Amino acid sequence: MSNLLEWQSISKSYGDDAILSNIWFTLNRGTAIAIVGHSGGGKTTLLSIMGLLQTATSGQILIEGQEIDHLDSRRLAKLRGQYLSFVFQRARLINSLTALENVMAPAWFIRKGENVEQQAKDLLEQFGLSHRLYYKPQELSLGQLWRISLARALLLKPSILLADEPTNDLDPALAEEVAQCLLQARQNGAGVVIVTHDVGLAAQADQPFRLEAGTLLPVVCQ
Structure with missing residues (x-):
């Protein structure tokens, strides 16, 4: 069985400025990796390449054994919709839509013909928000907004879930909930990939890494 996501000697440079250098790693289904590192160290660039939003300067990326470096922008977009979903530091909800509508919105375009509404309701119930289905974002707490954002990502049934600094600026209780x-x-x-400054969150992943000087190094937890 092929790995869900595999990076083979991935590097990224902007002119003479090397951001990522010779990175190898694999991600399997049902596992979580976390990547920590200082601000400006390339974590966002790494996540953007992983999410097929940027291209690497060199190296090879495979998704379930499929090489993607030769694909055009249309086929990459299709692959993103098929495999990937994103959770950002801020919820990025649409203020004019209800909680339920925000969760359903991306799925309407990707999962046509499926019972999206009922599955969205099920997810919101799972996250304790069945009593907030028809509330607008401005009527909800920060924790509720974040759970709606996660439900929106999960409704797409991603094979790979990418999270960018999901606990930044949250109080400890909410950060643990997230x-x-x-x-x-x-x-x-x-497969879950979390880019974070939160060493406590990173320690809960199946494999934490540190991005240092453009290189991804495994972290051995004591």
Whole structure:
């Protein structure tokens, strides 16, 4: 069985400025990796390449054994919709839509013909928000907004869930809630990648890494 996601000697440079250098790693279904590192060290660039939003300067990326470096922008977009979903530091919800509508919105375009509304309701119930289906974002707490954002990502049934600084600026209790929601996605077979400054969150991943001087180094937890 092929790896869900595999990087082979990936590097990224802007002119003479090397951001990533000779990175190798694999991601399997039902596992979570976390990547820590200082600000400006290339974590966002790494996540953007992983999410097929940027291209590497050199190296090879495979998704379930399929090489993607030769694909055009249309086929890459299709691959993103098929495999990937994103959770950002801020919820990025649409203020004019209800919680339920925000969760359903991306799925309408990708999962046509499926019972999207009922599945969205089921996810919101799972996250304790069945009593907030028809509330607008401005009527909800920060924690509720974040859970809606995660439900929106999970409704797409991604094989790979990418999270960018999901606990930044959150109080400890909410940060732990966010961490557990993210890691729970493994139970549905998703591979989870979390870019974070939160060493506590990173320690809960199956494999934490540190991005240092453009190189990805495994972290051995004591």
